[in-house]
Amino acid sequence: MQKGAPLKPFSIALLVLGLAQSLAADTVYVRDTIYVPLRGGQSTEHRILHRGLRSGTALERLQTNDESGYTLVKSEGGVEGWIQSQYLVEVPIxxxxxxxxxxxxxxxxxxxxxxxxxxxxxxxxxxxxxxxxxxxxxxxxxxxxxxxxxxxxxxxxxxxxxxxxxxxQEHDDLIGQMDALSVANQELQDSSDQQWFLRGAGTILMGLLVGFWLSRRIYHKRGGGGWT
CATH class of the missing domain: 1.20.5 (Single alpha-helices involved in coiled-coils or other helix-helix interfaces)
Structure with a gap:
């Protein structure tokens, strides 16, 4: 099959069958340690759109053709193309x-x-x-x-x-008692002085009376008369 040649009816049938079997778009990854070309069609004769998709490159899977063994994918840069399904895995490498x-x-x-x-x-x-x-x-x-x-x-x-x-309070009471005792003592002192005065006056008066009486007696004896 030459590059740019029209598709044969058989190829068209395969393409239609592949479209019918296509799955909903999901994410697939390029296998380990290889660089896979991205082509414009489902064969090695189609034009290469990207010469080397590095291992682990995440691609959006648009459809899968089990008969041809190719899967239509879309790169993160927006480029769409076909890649052999054997180089794709559904989990990161x-x-x-x-x-x-x-x-x-x-x-x-x-x-x-x-x-x-x-x-x-x-x-x-x-x-x-x-x-x-x-x-x-x-x-x-x-x-x-x-x-x-x-x-x-x-x-x-x-x-x-x-x-x-x-x-x-006790001090005030003692002061009061001392004042009362002082007054009482003064009163006693005054009373004692008065008694001594009366006693002295009585003694003097008694002495005068005795002297007067003795003098009368003596005079009476001497004079034989006068006072009796």
């Missing part, structure tokens, strides 16, 4: 799968390292918070002790104030 797997492993490793760093940061933060909590607890205990001491001191101050008030 091992090399690409390995590359994707390696890339995925690298992503997972990076994610794992990131999570490890986050975990370390969280642990560091937890330790810092724990230390801060212990410091706050210690400070709280110290403040509680100081508060207890201040409360005790306040209670002592109140007790001392009450005691001072009681002492002041």
């Amino acid at each position: 091992a090399r690409d799968l390995l590359k994707k797997t390696e890339d995925r492993l690298l992503e997972l490793e990076a994610s794992h390292q990131k999570k490890l760093l986050q975990q370390q940061d969280i642990e560091t933060r937890r330790v810092e918070l724990s230390d801060s909590n212990e410091a706050l607890q210690s400070k709280n205990d110290t403040l509680a002790d100081e508060l207890a001491n201040l409360t005790q001191l306040a209670a002592n101050v109140i007790a001392i104030d009450d005691e001072n008030q009681q002492l002041r």
